Amino acid sequence: MSQDLILETKNLVKAFKGFTAVDAVNLQIERGAIHALIGPNGAGKTTVFNLLTKYLTPSSGTLLFNGKDITARKSAEIARLGIVRSFQISAVFPNLSVLENVRVALQRKEGNSFHFWKHERVLNRLNDRAMQLLDDVGLSEFAHSKTLDLPYGRKRALEIATTLALDPELMLLDEPTQGMGHEDVEVVADLIKRVSVGRTILMVEHNLHVVAKLADRITVLQRGAILTEGDYACVSADPRVREAYLGVADDEPQAAAVHSIGPDSMGVAAGAGA
Amino acid sequence: MKTAIVTRSKLNLVLLLLALVAPFVLYPVFLMKVLCFALFACAFNLLLGFAGLLSFGHAVFLGTGGYVTGYLMINTGITPELGILAGTLAAGLVGALYGKLAVRREGIYFAMVTLALAQLAFFFYLQAPFTGGEDGLQGVPRGYLFGFIDLSDNLQMYFFVLAIFLFGFWLIQRTVHSPFGQVLKAIRENEPRAISLGYNVNDYKWVAFVISAALAGLAGSTKTLVFQLASLTDVHWHMSGEVVLMTLVGGMGTLFGPFVGAAAIVTIQNYLSGGELGNYIHIIMGAIFVICVLAFRNGIVGQFRKVLKQNF
Amino acid sequence: MSTSSSREKIRISDLHAFYGESHILHGIDLTLRQGELVTLLGRNGSGRSTTLRAVMGMVGRRSGSIMVNGSETLKLAPHRIAHLGLGYCPEERGIFSSLNVEENLMLPPTVRSDGMSVDELYEMFPNLYERRFSQGTRLSGGEQQMLALARILRTGANILLLDEITEGLAPVIVQKLAQVLLKLKQRGLTILLVEQNFRFAAPIADRHYVMEHGHIVEEVHAHELEAKTDLLNTYLGV
């Protein structure tokens, strides 16, 4: 195989007391791809994320990042290696300015974070880079406002900018559009597309519209195990996926009703998305 | 923005001038006491106000600095600046050890852990052979600064203490406004996010703890020289409570608050200890706590700022 | 009282609500009749959740009037409101970490006798049955959402206030939920639904209110949907 894998899990298992949430998962993420992880509720998607970032310790199995075994690393170390996740809940520093939010992330690489005797103005040299990142996500006009006051969608964008500041090789996004109105979903989806250039993204998402639009490759989890893998067309055509996850839409009058309303740009994505 | 900076530096200048003439007007020993406690409270506030960690055992560091300096001054005849340095280092070391344990927990848990660790230290100092037990270390010589400035003179001692205080205060405000301070602030705002950005938050809290402990030790060492004694009161949990009170009264999370709070509490104590009201000291201190928490959570400086902001 | 108003389960008039200093709702008027399923649509932050919370007495300050079953609730202590037959499913789910799944399910006191049985609920959400002894917050995001909904179906409440219940659920479950809501409606329950997911809400709702900046700006009946698609597009960006 000549694939260039950025991340690979081998027989990854996570057992909670009397319950195996992730069961021998072999995940292979190609460099440069947008890879989506989907599956029914409780399939183990968030748990896989937690294992990859070491918020949870695997019961067994190995994690390989760029071919190196990272199974024993701590979560902060993993972040420093270049695997950064965004949270389901909005994760910003509410009382810092928008610019400072990004700067805190940029600062880590400066190596002066323990320098308590230096004046903080040494950080000003990071401002340009920070502004550039804010520009990327369309937040430059808000640079000096307090983060607390930003609308929800913008906070999400800021969070992505902050994550980008770490220049991660691999970004993990857990339901990035959850709780968003239609417009924001579009904005964030575009944003993800844009920032995916030159890096790898692994995301969990229930909004199939977004998945269809973004994902190069999809892994479907069910009961902790991989059900199938492939691109969107291939996965959505799989009858097992339809039964376990998508629902057998066409046979039901209600779902049919769903189809009859609004612009139908989503194929089988009955009942999902906006 | 610009005018704010100007008025700020003007304010600093006025305060400095006041500090220089004060000992000619007020009783210098009283002023030195205020400065020592102010430094202690400022050091404490570095943790509480800027890292969001309430240490309920900060007296340990005050006391450790005091005991080490006192012991060395009595038994080795080193010069006072070295004695103070040693006390500060010792407090920093204890802080490093205690901090390692304490930063593993957060919030009220952190407070309880520091309190219990402090009790451990208290009993150690009570029983250790070199602390003089209940009597403490009495008759600590003030000695000659750099070998030739006689500190037994209250005025000279005062300026020495003032210099120490200014150094400590400068270091604290620098720490707050440093790259390190930025990270601390971020951690306080959203700890999980800071972790996910790759910061080992416990290490940062730990460094803040050590700085705070060392500076508290510096305050304790200095206080020992001023009063020429080191005693158990400095390591008792009441003292840990008092520094919280000072910070609360002055305004936590503000740079000047702890200073103002320390001055206020020391003055009140001084006043109470002299009169009929001595009987009521615990009741009054308790009442101040209650009133501050219920009505004045911003403290004197915080309240002052708020009023300024609203009116200008 | 006339029969039509006695079938009026909720009547909100000129409702204002505040969080501290900020004025969020600016005079809401809406009514819900028995057996109706009505949705509140709108963008993020338009005040839909706040409307539900205001009914439950969970906002800082309110003025105006909220009648439930014909009696005024504005002056009622918050814990009395539920006993009028209201069940509330919050958008943040509100699963309790100190209780296990079953304890969470059994937690809300029953307010009427004809709620769904635990067996029925487990049948509807098999995930919950499987995980019934694990800590509530250890459930996956979607499972928590199921639990939050199941919990109030048990209480027998006949007016349901549901806030974004499809959020984070797999499409297959979302479809099932649509059936469940229809079934509840047939049983005569009254439902006020806050939804982001218009495709879910549209086919099952009788009416829609559209909110913007704390006002209700439009009321759309199910049969008008086709006609008003453009209008909805501008309000919701659908």
Next chain:
Amino acid sequence: MATFLGINLFGLFGQLLVGLINGSFYALLSLGLAIIFGLLKIINFAQGAMYMLGAFAAWMALNYFGLNYWLALVLVPLAVGAMGILMERVLIRPIANEDHLYSLLLTFGVALMLQGMFTHVFGSSGMAYAIPEALQGGIKLPFMYLPAYRAWIVVASILVCAATWWMIEKTRLGAYLRAGTENAQLMQAFGINVPLMVTLTFGFGVALAGFAGVMAAPVYSVSPDMGSNLLIIVFAIVVIGGMGSIGGAILTGLGMGVVEGLTKYFYPEASSTVIFLVMVIVLLIKPAGLFGKEA
């Protein structure tokens, strides 16, 4: 005398039993603290003062109103609980939504005030309170003389602790309590009168301290500072047990009593520090405490 490895076994048994007696005291006090903390997230620094208040109330009941020990055992916890309720309503309620550190500071202030007031009125030397008639004397065990009153302490405390544990962990009321502290607003929306529940819980936790105070009056001198030093030990016990764990507080209380008892036998100088040492070790190995859940 029976010895084993040079250790006087009878002496050891005696110390174990005495440790258990003290432990049941710790259990009672840490239970009250753990309830208030675990359910309300309030560190009640005034718990020690409430214990002191309980002992003084028993003393006052006897000396001013002629109410005997048994009546005091029932009435005093009620009275102290009522004090707690008042305190919760007047002082703690207004800051319920602030950082929990404030309630710690507030109760710290209340503790200082109460201690100061009692010192002012009753002096600091302490008051004597006799062991009730029915519990005087003792039982001769092979290895020691067990005063009847101490036996009573163990029995009564363990009963109270067990009943409380059962109520909180196993009943519906307990579930309301636990849930109500996590998300009070939502519980209200479910139809539960949370403020009332919080007040009553605080009152109950404080009443436990009052109860312990009455239990203590006949064996320890009734003095204003009786609670303040004990309190910190009890804090340590709650930390060791895992804050918020009701069962943990009880078991750790008993266990630490025994550990302390053994220390008093083998190396008395360390007896005041041993609990804090255990705490440090436990924190190193299990930061959440022996019975605590990882945060």
Next chain:
Amino acid sequence: GPVSDDKVKIGVLADMGGVYADICGPGCVTAVEMAVEDFGGTVLGMPIEVVSADDQLKPDVGSAKVRQWVENEQVDAVGGLVSSAVVGAATKVLTDNKKIALISTAASNAFTTSACSPYNVHWTYNVAAMANGTVKPIVQSGKKKWFFITADYAFGHALESVATEVVQQNGGEVVGGVRAPLGTTDFSSYVLQAQSSGADVVALANAGGDTVNALKTAAEFGLTQTADVAGLLVFTPNAQAMDPATAGGMTLTTGFYWDYDDATRAWSKRFKERHGAIPAMGHAGAYSMTMHYLKAIDAAGTDESDAVMAKMKEMKPDDFFARNATLRADGRMVHDMYYVQIKKPDERRDADDIFKVVDVIPGDKAYAPMLPECNFAKS
């Protein structure tokens, strides 16, 4: 003039709200004020002023206050002086400034031995007198095996070591001991250990609440039936706090008992009227010492410290408190001490009737001889 600043100012440093407040707190202030009034309110034609302060039992607070008094507020002598830790710190400041320390209630014997000073006057009692007074008669009565329950800090250790010496000098033997941390509430472990040691006498080398608690526990566990319990330092308020049924019969030594004779009763009655409770030994000592100080100023014709000290040591103290007394060159006031027994419930008239005086111990038998290096008369 002969009087500095045209007034004689006496500071009273005491514990106003802490654990020693009943022993020498507001009561010591009252006693000193009574002395000033009884003296006539003026000396050498100049007014006598009394100021007081709470040391909060903190050496730093106490010494700071004293420093302020003598450096800034023209105080000539400081009375009261309770906790040894505070007194140690305070006397250093006073000596540095050549002002007189009138120590009424501190226990340590250091102020006239290892930390002696030409400006220290130590009046009421000290640990040596307590140990000598209490231990000797018991050992001599044939109870030879001793066990110590000692408060684990400087004061307790000192008391234990002085007492141990007395036990051994009189042919007794120490069969064991435990060091109980200060402020221990539960003494049952220690009592069990004492019980199994087979001692005839269990000595309590502690003070205040510790003594009360230890005694209570000893009675509860039946120790009082098998052995004698001796309190080495018990003040009247502590004795009052003990249950007479358990404490009755215990013997101890005191520097003063209010109900000793008409003279003590007369003064104590006046004191109780003002203070609300019968005097502890430190209260009477503070009065007696202040009187002596004022008389010495009068006799010296000045309030200058060296002259006053010389006069105080030259004149023999003699009043209802100081019987057969001398103020030695080292500053130790040596006077009759009282070996008393706590009355049982049926022996008591009322709540104030607590001691039965068993024996009067002449001062030279009670106090240790003067150390040569503390003989300030020679220099």
